[in-house]
Amino acid sequence: MREIVLDKVSKTYDKQSFAVEDVEVSIRPGEFFVLVGPSGCGKSTLLRMLAGLEEISAGSLSLGGKLANHLPPNKREISMVFQNYALYPHLSVEENIMFGLKVRKISKQERKRRVQEAATMLGLSDYLKRKPRELSGGQRQRVALARTVVSQAPICLMDEPLSNLDAQLRGQMRVEIRQLQQQLGMTMIYVTHDQVEAMTMGDRIMVLRDGKVQQIGTPLEIYNQPVNKFVAEFIGSPPMNMARASIIDGRLVAGNELSIKLSQSDLAKIGNRSITLGIRPEHIHQANGQGRVRTTLLNVEILGNETLLAFNVNNTIWKAKWPGQWQLTAGSPIELSIDREQIFIFDEISEEVVSSPFNKDTVLEGVQTL
Amino acid sequence: MNEVMEKIERYQVPKKENLWQKTANLRTSILYLSPAIVLFSVFVFYPMFKTVYLSFFLTDARGNAALFVGLENYLYLFDSTSFKKSMKATWLFALYTVPSIVLISFFLALLANEKLRGIGFFRTIFTSTMGMSVAASAVIWLFLFHPTVGVLNTLLGYLGIRPIPWLLDSKWALVSIAITTIWMNIGFSFLIILGGLQNISQDLYESARIDGAGYFYQLFRITIPLLSPTLFFILIITFINSFQSFGQVDILTKGGPAEATNLIVYAIYQDAFINYQFGTASARAVILFFMVLGLTLLQFKFLEKKVHYQ
Numbered sequence: 001m002r003e004i005v006l007d008k009v010s011k012t013y014d015k016q017s018f019a020v021e022d023v024e025v026s027i028r029p030g031e032f033f034v035l036v037g038p039s040g041c042g043k044s045t046l047l048r049m050l051a052g053l054e055e056i057s058a059g060s061l062s063l064g065g066k067l068a069n070h071l072p073p074n075k076r077e078i079s080m081v082f083q084n085y086a087l088y089p090h091l092s093v094e095e096n097i098m099f100g101l102k103v104r105k106i107s108k109q110e111r112k113r114r115v116q117e118a119a120t121m122l123g124l125s126d127y128l129k130r131k132p133r134e135l136s137g138g139q140r141q142r143v144a145l146a147r148t149v150v151s152q153a154p155i156c157l158m159d160e161p162l163s164n165l166d167a168q169l170r171g172q173m174r175v176e177i178r179q180l181q182q183q184l185g186m187t188m189i190y191v192t193h194d195q196v197e198a199m200t201m202g203d204r205i206m207v208l209r210d211g212k213v214q215q216i217g218t219p220l221e222i223y224n225q226p227v228n229k230f231v232a233e234f235i236g237s238p239p240m241n242m243a244r245a246s247i248i249d250g251r252l253v254a255g256n257e258l259s260i261k262l263s264q265s266d267l268a269k270i271g272n273r274s275i276t277l278g279i280r281p282e283h284i285h286q287a288n289g290q291g292r293v294r295t296t297l298l299n300v301e302i303l304g305n306e307t308l309l310a311f312n313v314n315n316t317i318w319k320a321k322w323p324g325q326w327q328l329t330a331g332s333p334i335e336l337s338i339d340r341e342q343i344f345i346f347d348e349i350s351e352e353v354v355s356s357p358f359n360k361d362t363v364l365e366g367v368q369t370l
Numbered sequence: 371m372n373e374v375m376e377k378i379e380r381y382q383v384p385k386k387e388n389l390w391q392k393t394a395n396l397r398t399s400i401l402y403l404s405p406a407i408v409l410f411s412v413f414v415f416y417p418m419f420k421t422v423y424l425s426f427f428l429t430d431a432r433g434n435a436a437l438f439v440g441l442e443n444y445l446y447l448f449d450s451t452s453f454k455k456s457m458k459a460t461w462l463f464a465l466y467t468v469p470s471i472v473l474i475s476f477f478l479a480l481l482a483n484e485k486l487r488g489i490g491f492f493r494t495i496f497t498s499t500m501g502m503s504v505a506a507s508a509v510i511w512l513f514l515f516h517p518t519v520g521v522l523n524t525l526l527g528y529l530g531i532r533p534i535p536w537l538l539d540s541k542w543a544l545v546s547i548a549i550t551t552i553w554m555n556i557g558f559s560f561l562i563i564l565g566g567l568q569n570i571s572q573d574l575y576e577s578a579r580i581d582g583a584g585y586f587y588q589l590f591r592i593t594i595p596l597l598s599p600t601l602f603f604i605l606i607i608t609f610i611n612s613f614q615s616f617g618q619v620d621i622l623t624k625g626g627p628a629e630a631t632n633l634i635v636y637a638i639y640q641d642a643f644i645n646y647q648f649g650t651a652s653a654r655a656v657i658l659f660f661m662v663l664g665l666t667l668l669q670f671k672f673l674e675k676k677v678h679y680q
Contacts, residue, residue, distance in 0.1 A: 051576075051580060052579075052580075053576050053579065073576075073579045073580045073582075074579065074580060074581060074582025078580060079580065080576075080577065080580050082576070082577060084571065084573055085573075086571065086573035086574050086576070086577040088574060088591075088592065088595075088596075089596065090595040090596060090678035099578070099581060099583075100580075100582075103578070103581045103583045103587065104581070104582060
């Protein structure tokens with residue numbers, strides 16, 4: 001098992017701008033590492049550099065302590081699952097799974113054995129003689145996974161493997177891929193633009209934006225302690241509510257709708273910056289006297305176990321997530337409360353976190369011990 | 371009666387239509403087809419049937435049927451040495467041109483499919499013969515082949531090789547025409563094959579690279595199988611084109627010397643418009659039609675199994 005270390009890895013295509021800039025991370029053996037970001041953020045480029053399909057413009061990549069920048073793809077001991085699965089349309093499922101083994105001149109018996117094993121593992125035994133076009137999307141996906149399994153490579157790279165599947169199948173494959181990875185103990189580097197996949201599958205997540213690393217951490221670290229506005233908005237569904245806000249008489253005010261009293265320490269941190277307020281939908285409750293929001297309900301979505309309320313705050317649409325079933329009418333006025341302990345305050349210009357529940361807690365603890 | 375039909379019959383809402391309404395779909399489709407039907411009838415179907423009809427007659431000089439002779443025209447042709455010579459030349463010509471055209475254009479397409487600087491220029495150059503008329507290309511080659519001032523013989527002279535009587539010798543004439551035809555047809559085949567190559571998903575090659583497959587392994591295991599529908603199409607088209615070559619023969623050799631380049635279409639032309647034998651000319655045309663048909667069917671029977679349609 002080998003550690004993957006990236007040091008100041010950068011990529012430029014046009015010599016004018018970076019597609020990927022200064023990526024530094026080390027990925028532990030056996031880790032499920034997710035690269036997540038909106039389309040065009042450079043996550044696929046980074047993955048392709050790891051695979052050796054793209055040149056690394058600058059910086060070093062080492063696999064198991066050895067420099068691997070110029071190693072051809074087949075010497076890197078990796079397997080890769082492509083977004084469109086890259087199945088050979090003219091070969092049967094069995095030949096598709098065996099393709100890599102044939103290239104590597106693995107004995108016929110061993111090939112048969114591995115294909116049988118992988119086919120059983122992925123439930124493909126009945127389809128071995130079929131052509132890819134006769135399979136459903138989910139089955140093709142499994143063939144692509146079977147290729148990784150038979151290759152027995154210690155590192156597996158996946159480039160948005162679930163994006164062509166329907167929602168239900170995606171949910172199922174998420175679990176299967178995770179199980180497969182743990183069963184085989186391989187290192188997985190998984191690219192996705194879907195934050196749900198990132199949250200549910202990854203041991204650690206790297207959030208990328210415009211080729212730059214925003215944050216690396218476990219899913220909960222990233223959800224609870226986003227370092228900037230982008231990460232806070234990108235991770236979580238529905239996303240964190242954001243609104244431009246200002247300080248008036250020691251209160252945080254956004255539009256006509258929202259006004260919250262702030263602590264002295266928060267006010268001190270804010271100073272005279274222009275700021276954006278952020279709050280997750282689950283931290284907006286029924287009116288209880290603190291952190292008041294007065295607005296009109298725009299829409300109500302009852303999902304069975306919870307209810308999503310949409311309303312307007314300072315000309316942006318916010319959502320609140322209430323547990324249970326609430327029969328409310330859209331268009332009626334409503335009063336809500338914001339959990340003051342849970343608010344995020346971001347610098348409007350730099351988008352960095354100014355105050356968050358995480359760094360507030362430490363301050364409060366400090367106050368209590370006094 | 372089964373459950374399904376029982377239910378359907380009980381709850382079916384009947385449709386009430388008269389004949390005019392019932393044929394609405396048919397009438398619309400005929401309307402859409404009519405331009406094609408008219409054009410094809412005038413320019414394809416009528417001449418085709420007329421040709422078959424004329425092949426059973428002796429004709430007057432204006433091409434009107436004069437005397438019904440049954441299969442005489444065909445029997446006459448099968449007996450004539452000139453016809454046998456023409457057939458031999460036609461088949462040899464196909465043998466010279468078809469494999470060369472397919473292989474050369476495939477090779478050029480592979481080159482032009484690489485991502486290299488300035489590749490667009492080469493793609494244009496390789497395709498350029500497509501934009502040139504048969505007459506113009508033949509005239510260019512007429513100059514190149516010129517026995518004394520032609521570029522080819524001059525170049526051979528520099529290499530110390532004796533001049534070749536390209537179009538004047540009965541051994542060389544067919545080869546010369548073949549070279550011209552290969553040059554003329556490469557553009558089209560190249561373009562189609564390049565299109566086929568670019569249709570192959572890049573993912574497949576990347577996946578193969580990760581597995582460690584080399585260039586030739588990829589070529590034979592991925593490119594050629596996935597390109598096979600295109601190659602098959604090109605093969606058939608090239609065969610048919612080669613059987614139908616006319617312009618280059620007319621301009622370069624007029625079927626000579628000693629009928630060495632009297633390809634079947636040129637022989638038809640000579641029969642009909644020089645000798646005014648429309649009956650035998652039609653018979654030749656019908657034979658050509660069945661040759662092309664038979665050959666295409668054979669190719670479908672034996673080669674299509676090796677073609678992977680996606």
